[in-house]
Amino acid sequence: MQFFKNLFSKPLTSTLTITSSNGFHLRPVAKFVSEAKKFDCDIQAIYHKQAVSAKAVNALLSLGLEKGDHFLIEFKGKDAPQAQEKLTHTFLALMQEDKEVEKNINTTHSYRGKIAKGESIYQGIAIAPLYHYTQKEVYQESDATFQGSVVHAVSILTERYEAHHPSDTADIYLAQKELLLQLSAQAQDIETFSELIETEIQTLKGTTLESKAVDYQDLLRLVKSNLGYSYHTALPSEAFILVADDLLPSDIAQLEKSSVQGVILKQSSLTSHTAILLRASGITSLILPATILDTSEQVILDTYAAVLVSQPLAEDLENAKRVKASYEKEAIQLQAKRFEAAQTQKQKTIHVYANVTDVPSATLAKESGAEGIGLLRTEFLFTKKKPTLERQTKAYADIFSLFDDITVRTLDIGGDKALPYIPLPQEANPFLGIRGVRLFQSHPEILEEQLHAIFLAAKGKAIKIMFPMVSSVEEFTHAKAFALEVAHKYQLQSDAILFGMMIEVPSVLFALEAFDAVVDFYSIGTNDLLQYLFAIERTHPTLKVDTLSPVIFTALSHIVKHVTKPVSICGELAANTEAIPTLIELGYTTLSVTPKSVAQTKETIRHV
Ligand code: PEP
Numbered sequence: 001m002q003f004f005k006n007l008f009s010k011p012l013t014s015t016l017t018i019t020s021s022n023g024f025h026l027r028p029v030a031k032f033v034s035e036a037k038k039f040d041c042d043i044q045a046i047y048h049k050q051a052v053s054a055k056a057v058n059a060l061l062s063l064g065l066e067k068g069d070h071f072l073i074e075f076k077g078k079d080a081p082q083a084q085e086k087l088t089h090t091f092l093a094l095m096q097e098d099k100e101v102e103k104n105i106n107t108t109h110s111y112r113g114k115i116a117k118g119e120s121i122y123q124g125i126a127i128a129p130l131y132h133y134t135q136k137e138v139y140q141e142s143d144a145t146f147q148g149s150v151v152h153a154v155s156i157l158t159e160r161y162e163a164h165h166p167s168d169t170a171d172i173y174l175a176q177k178e179l180l181l182q183l184s185a186q187a188q189d190i191e192t193f194s195e196l197i198e199t200e201i202q203t204l205k206g207t208t209l210e211s212k213a214v215d216y217q218d219l220l221r222l223v224k225s226n227l228g229y230s231y232h233t234a235l236p237s238e239a240f241i242l243v244a245d246d247l248l249p250s251d252i253a254q255l256e257k258s259s260v261q262g263v264i265l266k267q268s269s270l271t272s273h274t275a276i277l278l279r280a281s282g283i284t285s286l287i288l289p290a291t292i293l294d295t296s297e298q299v300i301l302d303t304y305a306a307v308l309v310s311q312p313l314a315e316d317l318e319n320a321k322r323v324k325a326s327y328e329k330e331a332i333q334l335q336a337k338r339f340e341a342a343q344t345q346k347q348k349t350i351h352v353y354a355n356v357t358d359v360p361s362a363t364l365a366k367e368s369g370a371e372g373i374g375l376l377r378t379e380f381l382f383t384k385k386k387p388t389l390e391r392q393t394k395a396y397a398d399i400f401s402l403f404d405d406i407t408v409r410t411l412d413i414g415g416d417k418a419l420p421y422i423p424l425p426q427e428a429n430p431f432l433g434i435r436g437v438r439l440f441q442s443h444p445e446i447l448e449e450q451l452h453a454i455f456l457a458a459k460g461k462a463i464k465i466m467f468p469m470v471s472s473v474e475e476f477t478h479a480k481a482f483a484l485e486v487a488h489k490y491q492l493q494s495d496a497i498l499f500g501m502m503i504e505v506p507s508v509l510f511a512l513e514a515f516d517a518v519v520d521f522y523s524i525g526t527n528d529l530l531q532y533l534f535a536i537e538r539t540h541p542t543l544k545v546d547t548l549s550p551v552i553f554t555a556l557s558h559i560v561k562h563v564t565k566p567v568s569i570c571g572e573l574a575a576n577t578e579a580i581p582t583l584i585e586l587g588y589t590t591l592s593v594t595p596k597s598v599a600q601t602k603e604t605i606r607h608v
């Protein structure tokens, strides 16, 4: 009887108004839905004659409610009065909460100093003087003579010329060589040669050829490097915000140990390796092309708002400090849940793994709540000196001991990644040249040593070995056969080891059936996949790929539908809070992200 009464009774309704200028977006919707689900009654949201369930995140989001919109909530069933009271309160509180966040964001936008807008690499707020990237010259006793060093420099320039001929770049090397021959003929030693170069640079000052000064400096360094001089990044001991065109991986390692507060890169992109390393180091950083910045000026670098504020007023500094404190409080709350599993609203478990580069970052991954290592980028393990087999083995063994599930990727140098002790040919298009798995053909001895160290460190443990930049089935099968031969040669166990590949070259998308027959697993590198799908170099200073383009989601949808072997995503897209709901909807259940993003990624998943 009660049942029929409820069925035919008039529903209760509330009219709600969106007051936050962010609209009714994912975060408040998810919280609202989780409250609504606690009631048995039927709850509908009605807007412009469209009625959807208020117990489903996607349905509510589909209404596209924006600031100023009014919509109706209808409650029908036994506990309708309680639901109405609770959810009306919840809604008002959510709008209020959202406005608080909005107030913080608005504060950052309302700086009164000089604002330059850029692209945020890693979010944070830094207040410190600017410091321009410089390199310090270090000298180590050497037997080389000035004349011998000139001959050496000439041969390097000849090699560079031949590698690039015919092209504009080749002409530059030819011009540098001529210049070197001409100037060195007038000098007897490095001191007089340096003076000559300095005089040439001074005469270029203020002329249209001023930018050519770098060619002269380059020549001087080329000769000096053979005479025992090397160059190291010089950093201040006081807090500073570094301004650089781009950075080397070794610079970032040095920055981690310094008092750096933030980094501004003039030439980079969000998926460049410099950006990936800055994110992994948790350094507040921004891409800000072509801006003239005064050194030593105290600034605010606010990468939540993606701005650099120069000449800040006292009130700007106060606001920045307040916003920083409020974000830090939020981050602490997030961190508290980092070891808990990440389950969607529909109780689907999504695994969050970490992308690491060395023992410290793998240790950080463990402390950050990662469930395993989805990508060990081995190219950053030893950036300065070629490691011995023992040192490599020790590093791998230390990392392998931290987690049960570990994917180690064989060396992926080339493109924007280089190692000083592995010579690669000068190429006109390095991103389309010798990179990733292609090193198995060009540098087999290096891969043999690396795989030897990996097998020694694994000691029979079921780790996963992954090959980068695979573009054909043959490349994969050759690399796997090579690895097994190494294990056989050194009589090391390989039975438990799984072999997989990165999906990051578009050709793979059209041969998934064939790959599926030979691989054990895949991981998708969306950074390179985007680069190659759009033919836009990931380090390009002006051209930018749309990282949330429907094209990448179509590609990801195609992959997940056509493979039967486990597949994860390890490109930067996996940590993108806007992309995560779609990745889950497509069917991805493992995301691998930088250790610093593990807690945020898990929290985003919990709201899907
Ligand atoms: C990728 O390409 O997305 C990837 C994860 O590999 P890397 O960034 O090291 O090239």
Ligand code: MG
Residues within 6 Å of the ligand: 468, 504, 525, 527, 528
């Ligand atoms: Mg890649």
